[in-house]
Amino acid sequence: MTETEVRKTRARSPEDREAERERLCRVAARLFVAEGEAGFSMRALAAQAGCSPMAPYRYFETKDDLLAAIRARGFRRLAEALESVAAGDRRRARDIGEAYVRFADENPAEYRLMFDLSQPDDARYPDLVEASQQARLGMSRYVHEMVEAGVLAGDPELLGYVFWAAIHGLIVLRLAGRLPRDHDFETLRRTTLGALMRGLRAPD
Amino acid sequence: MTETEVRKTRARSPEDREAERERLCRVAARLFVAEGEAGFSMRALAAQAGCSPMAPYRYFETKDDLLAAIRARGFRRLAEALESVAAGDRRRARDIGEAYVRFADENPAEYRLMFDLSQPDDARYPDLVEASQQARLGMSRYVHEMVEAGVLAGDPELLGYVFWAAIHGLIVLRLAGRLPRDHDFETLRRTTLGALMRGLRAPD
DNA sequence: CATGCTAAGCGTACACTGTAAACATCGATT
DNA sequence: AATCGATGTTTACAGTGTACGCTTAGCATG
Numbered sequence: 001m002t003e004t005e006v007r008k009t010r011a012r013s014p015e016d017r018e019a020e021r022e023r024l025c026r027v028a029a030r031l032f033v034a035e036g037e038a039g040f041s042m043r044a045l046a047a048q049a050g051c052s053p054m055a056p057y058r059y060f061e062t063k064d065d066l067l068a069a070i071r072a073r074g075f076r077r078l079a080e081a082l083e084s085v086a087a088g089d090r091r092r093a094r095d096i097g098e099a100y101v102r103f104a105d106e107n108p109a110e111y112r113l114m115f116d117l118s119q120p121d122d123a124r125y126p127d128l129v130e131a132s133q134q135a136r137l138g139m140s141r142y143v144h145e146m147v148e149a150g151v152l153a154g155d156p157e158l159l160g161y162v163f164w165a166a167i168h169g170l171i172v173l174r175l176a177g178r179l180p181r182d183h184d185f186e187t188l189r190r191t192t193l194g195a196l197m198r199g200l201r202a203p204d
Numbered sequence: 205m206t207e208t209e210v211r212k213t214r215a216r217s218p219e220d221r222e223a224e225r226e227r228l229c230r231v232a233a234r235l236f237v238a239e240g241e242a243g244f245s246m247r248a249l250a251a252q253a254g255c256s257p258m259a260p261y262r263y264f265e266t267k268d269d270l271l272a273a274i275r276a277r278g279f280r281r282l283a284e285a286l287e288s289v290a291a292g293d294r295r296r297a298r299d300i301g302e303a304y305v306r307f308a309d310e311n312p313a314e315y316r317l318m319f320d321l322s323q324p325d326d327a328r329y330p331d332l333v334e335a336s337q338q339a340r341l342g343m344s345r346y347v348h349e350m351v352e353a354g355v356l357a358g359d360p361e362l363l364g365y366v367f368w369a370a371i372h373g374l375i376v377l378r379l380a381g382r383l384p385r386d387h388d389f390e391t392l393r394r395t396t397l398g399a400l401m402r403g404l405r406a407p408d
Numbered sequence: 409c410a411t412g413c414t415a416a417g418c419g420t421a422c423a424c425t426g427t428a429a430a431c432a433t434c435g436a437t438t
Numbered sequence: 439a440a441t442c443g444a445t446g447t448t449t450a451c452a453g454t455g456t457a458c459g460c461t462t463a464g465c466a467t468g
Binding site: 012041042043053054057062063 | 424425426427428435
């Protein structure tokens with residue numbers, strides 16, 4: 001099946017163009033998740049999107065560009081997921097950590113791609129840089145708050161990276177199947193974040 | 205140039221066969237480092253190794269198998285690097301962290317491949333599982349010692365994973381270009397490990 | 409020594425990839 | 439109505455992993 005029908009005519013408005021770009025991106029992301037990186041090809045995308053093999057190239061110069069768009073989309077969704085925690089009343093570090101892990105949990109293929117080391121450098125894609133910054137800020141805002149509240153001591157930005165790296169490290173080790181058992185993950189996460197909180201606590 | 209000359213004859217002993225396997229693996233690793241994942245192909249390897257394109261398939265069933273062999277080799281080298289710290293007199297956690305980071309620093313391409321999330325699961329390759337376990341144990345031995353010495357409190361295995369994930373998280377974020385500036389990396393590492401040590405310290 | 413057997417390496421071939429280039433086709437603009 | 443530029447198609451090419459069958463060399467056996 002080929003998504004919601006789209007007219008075959010030409011000469012779109014900028015909005016239409018953007019919409020088609022996003023549609024392709026969405027279809028591509030779904031296909032990527034379903035088939036894995038190896039099974040994902042431009043031709044397969046075209047088939048799934050109901051167009052000829054070269055059509056997507058009108059919207060993405062290159063396969064790498066398309067993948068970068070998918071990653072940017074992933075970071076935007078991650079930022080949203082963290083945002084939605086912010087909207088809640090309980091604003092504890094634990095919640096944000098949980099939300100982050102939950103995103104990786106529910107979107108493993110996307111998370112993999114977002115942090116895939118063999119993908120080209122972000123710097124080539126301003127959208128991606130923007131989205132990834134946004135997601136990171138979604139995390140580090142809490143660190144800022146805790147520093148300002150005198151709970152943690154140190155450079156907030158630095159501490160933001162520390163927390164991010166620790167939780168990300170756990171996630172990628174799990175994704176790579178390098179952690180012993182999945183049901184221990186909760187413990188690992190709690191231990192790590194707890195230790196960091198204690199170890200970085202402001203001396204009162 | 206085609207590595208050290210090897211006779212073109214057939215019917216090798218098991219030792220010769222193993223030697224040739226290792227030679228191919230070494231050449232492949234070097235090529236991989238030089239050309240990057242994208243530029244690395246079985247044909248290029250064959251050219252570099254001075255044999256016909258299909259010859260390496262006598263030693264590795266598949267390209268993935270070959271890459272797995274390279275990764276196993278990487279983990280063995282990592283384990284050695286950690287071992288060499290053990291030989292030194294000062295056995296502090298800091299040394300092992302430094303050695304780990306230094307390995308990633310000096311072998312970025314190899315480290316990338318070793319932890320590349322789009323690589324097939326380790327479980328298919330017993331050698332790789334063995335080597336990676338060995339490297340991990342090289343790290344967690346120190347944690348064990350510290351727990352036994354009453355410096356840290358908790359399940360040693362669990363704590364081993366906590367430290368590993370934290371340092372690995374920092375490294376992959378840097379490899380992905382997601383850390384602000386490289387000269388801050390020292391600070392990040394010190395802050396992270398220091399905080400974990402403090403936060404996991406045994407209450408005396 | 410002659411003979412077959414087996415493993416090593418070679419060459420060819422196939423299905424598939426990303427994508428360059430030429431062409432067709434339609435909507436909007438002049 | 440004529441033109442033009444953007445969109446989509448078709449075709450084509452170079453490069454990939456690898457299946458398959460052939461050749462050859464050294465061994466164990468008659």
